[in-house]
Amino acid sequence: MGRYVVRRLLQLIPVFIGATFIIYALVWALPGDPFAGRCGDRGCPPAYIAEMTEKYNLDDPVLVQYFKYLGQLLQGDFGETFAGVQISQLVADAYPVTIRLALVALVIEAVIGIGAGILTGLRGRGFLDNLVLMSTLFLISLPVFVTGFVLQVVLGTELGIIKPSVSSDPGIGELIVPGFVLGSLSMAYVARMTRTSLMENRRADYVRTAVAKGLGPRRVVGVHMLRNSLIPVITFLGTDLGALMGGAIVTEGVFNVRGIGLLIYNAILTKEGATVTGIVTLLVLVYLLMNLLVDVLYAVLDPRIRYD
Template sequence: MGRYVLRRLLQLIPVFIGTTFIIYALIWALPGDPFAGRCGDRPCPPAYIAEMTEKYNLNDPVIVQYFKYLGQILTGDFGETFAGIEVNQLVADAYPITLRLAIVALAFAALIGIGAGILTGLRGRGFMDNLVLMSTLFLISLPVFVTGFILQVVLGTELGIITPSVSSRATWGELIVPGFVLGSTSMAYVARLTRTSLMENKRADYVRTAVAKGLEPKRVVGVHLLRNSLIPVITFLGTELGALMGGAIVTEGIFNIRGIGGLVYKAILTKEGTTVVGIVTLLVLVYLLMNLLVDLLYAVLDPRIRYD
């Protein structure tokens, strides 16, 4: 297991360099003046442009710029915005909020999605199966901003159960409804994926053998059937955490959540390339580490999988 983890960590290095270089090149290699509009209606003074160009290494080729930036990242320095604000500070303020929102969304997707999938997968076709399939199809086809707007109006404005806008503290309780909105589509996919996997594995030879040996139904389902059926679900949920964090722009905008999504959106509008690259680089790290964790969980769920 240790050799496998070490090998996977080494494999993550070229993947990290390749993805972050593409991101960096897409942001900084775009044509146009990156300092346009920085000085109001008048053009920026040549001295200011020269200073900022030197500070961000814009005179160097893109590959040289990237490796200089990579060296900063390895020391924990994600750079500064054009206004002189450290990106580390911006991320430190916004990242915990988005992380809490993503965890709430992932919890809804896992608990409700897996629960509904198990319920329909074990009972087979019938009223409950049709109800879950229709409900999940409805959630998948409904855009997230529509779901968020409806819940915001109904639960917030009409019924007064929640506050329409999340406060700057963004407590766990305030993030329940936004987390449900963010995780609604993932929840539907998890339910369908769990249902399909269970129905396929119910006919597997190892399940028939366990039943023929006289094992209790709870043990057959919990130890044999469910553990193997959850492998594709765990794969989906593991990669979905990074997607939920990076795709929370709409949900954070609806509920006025000051997280990573809003920070990226504002940085794109103001052409703050350093902020965009820093945040996306952080999300790439989350993706890579979650993929490694998912691979390690395979051996826990399926005893047939062993990493030598």
């Protein structure tokens, strides 16, 4: 297992370099003036443009710019905004909120999605199965911002159960409804995936063998069938954590959550290329590490999988 983890970590290096280079090139190599509108209606003075061009190495070829930026990243320096604010400080202020929101969404989609999938996958077709299928189809059909707006109006404005906008440093309780909204789409997919996987494994040979050996239903389901059925679900949940953190832009905007999503949205509006590059690079790193964790969990869930 140790050798496998080391090998996978080495494989992540070229993937990280390739992904971050594409991000950097898309942000900085596109045609146009990166300082357009930075000085209001009038154009920026030549001295300001020259200073900023030198600061962000814009006179160098894109490849040289990228490796200079990569050298800064390896030292923990994400650069500065055009206003001179450290991007690492902006991320440090916003990231804990987004992490809490993403974890709440992940727990909600895992508990409700897997629970609904297990109930329908074991019971087979019937009223409960049809109810879950219709409910998940309804969630899949609705855009996230519609779900968020409806819950905000009904639970916040009409019933007064929640605050329409969360506080600047929200706790877990305030993030339950935004977390449900953020994870609602993935929750529907998890429920359907778990249901399908369980229904397929119910007819597997190892399940029939376990039943024939006289094992109890709980042991057959919990030890044998469920562990194998959850492998695709764990894959989805592991990679979805990065997607939840990157896809929180809409949810954070609806509930005024001051996290990474709102930060990157404002950076796009103000054309803060350094901020966009730094945040997306961080999300790429989260994706890669979560994929590694999922691969390691495979061996825990399925004893047939061994890493030599």
